Amino acid sequence: MPSEEELIAERKRKRDELITAGINPYPYKYDRTHKNEDIHTKYQKLNADESTKDSVKIAGRIVSMRRMGKVTFMHILDETHKLQVFVSEENMLEQYRLLKLFDLGDWIGVEGTVFKTKAGELTVNAAHFEMLCKTIRPMPEKWHGLKDKELRYRKRYLDLIMNPTVKETFRKRAIILNEVRNELNERGFTEVETPVLQPLYGGTNAKPFKTFINAFKEDVYLRVAPELYLKRLVVGGFGKVYEVAKNFRNEGADLTHNPEFTMLEFYEAYADYHVMMNTAESMYKRIAKKLFGELKVPKNGRIIDLSGDWPRIPMIDAIKDYAKVDVEKMSDDELKAFVDERGFDHRGQASRGILINAIFEKMVTDKLAGPLWIIDYPKEISPLSKPHRSKDGWVERFECYVDGMELGDGWSEIIDPVDQRNRFESEQQAMRDGDVEAHPLDEDFIEALEYGMPVLGGIGIGIDRLTMFFTDNSSIRDVMLFPFMKPLHKKEECFESPDYDPEAKRSA
Secondary structure (H helix, E strand, C coil): CCCHHHHHHHHHHHHHHHHHCCCCCCCCCCCCCCCHHHHHHHHCCCCCCCEEEEEEEEEEEEEEEEEECCEEEEEEECCCCEEEEEEEHHHHHHHHHHHHHCCCCCEEEEEEEEEECCCCCEEEEEEEEEEEECCCCCCCCCCCCCCCHHHHHHCHHHHHHHCHHHHHHHHHHHHHHHHHHHHHHHCCCEECCCCCEECCCCCCCCCCCEEEECCCCEEEEECCCCHHHHHHHHHCCCCEEEEEEEEECCCCCECCECCEEEEEEEEEECCCHHHHHHHHHHHHHHHHHHHHCCCEEEECCEEEECCCCCCEEEHHHHHHHHHCCCHHHCCHHHHHHHHHHHCCCCCCCCCHHHHHHHHHHHHCHHHCCCCEEEEEEEHHHCCCECECCCCCCEEEEEEEEECCEEEEEEEEECCCHHHHHHHHHHHHHHHHCCCCCCCCCCHHHHHHHHCCCCCEEEEEEEHHHHHHHHHCCCCHHHHCCCCCCCCCCCCCCCCCCCCCCCCHHHHC
């Protein structure tokens, strides 16, 4: 069997032979008249052995080829479908001989008429064909699908070529984003863009990426959330505002987390957390109707029904129902002993609220088949949430859970600048105690609040996780076209601006 190097050399030889014959293997244009899907739709009612006189021009990548002397059958794949092509020496005489210079993976344009074979397969009877791109590198496997997940993620272009269902996942992702925007636009929201490079990160508890701006000789951060900028816009007079934002968090990577991800955040003046849950629930149902024509979503071998009003369960009740633990009856010491005995991780100080949240995350979340809303969270883990109107020590926060996965996080927003400062200062103590995800104190944001922000509700929804749910995928990498992967080889030194001096800038 020839080595890859030998196969590449042979393809280069064919490329050169085409050029010598006066054929440009990389032309500028091809006037395609039909997509393959159009052919299947228009001519599907042809009888076996029946043909048309209609001339069509199709184009795509050759994915199979069977040469049988003076005739050749091939399948070509475009962005919509696969279609068979029949090429015979009788139809085109001299041009047929050029077919020996075509390989699997090459892009080809074909002009001819449509017929249906005795076996019932729609086929284009080629009267003329053109080379549209001569490939140099052979495909890594036969056309039964690329199986190596590591290779699939690193070389997504090969994954898209060889696994048709992957392309469908990203078509659905585009539909999801469209429906998100349609829902909000119809409700009168305005889409905006806020900075990715920020002098101070904020909007959630997360560890940021840090970089440096040469022009200002200043450290800056990549956005962890757009929240604080969107709220500044509400102070400025936007009543309903949203952003589909690329966020960056310098944390671990697993099945549901990637250092770079896409987040939807939207805020509505004069609304509380119940209004925000209503809007999000309507959005999820709209997406399901668009994708499936109904509110039943296939997930992990079962059907999840999104119809009806979703339950709204306080966190402490969910712990009691699903973990059979009554945290309200436990003292602070009993809570700490319970968490420590089980080795549950928790961030920052071991306060009552933080311990209760640790129990919820470790003993409840994976049991939440949903769809449902968990509401009313401890104050300590929610530095931007408004105090609960009737429960001291709790806040009006909610999270959506479906199939054990969180699909949205929001709250009634703090509008009291004094309360917000106190929350930030508590976060500073957590930071001093070693919590690398604690929220920094943002003086400019507090100043904005001091000018007055109306009653406000807000929510953040991970677009990647939402896509995982609606496409029945269990890994976030399967719904990101280019997930970040650890480099296989040591990188070459990158160009640095001559005025970049990481030590000198600190003393500047």
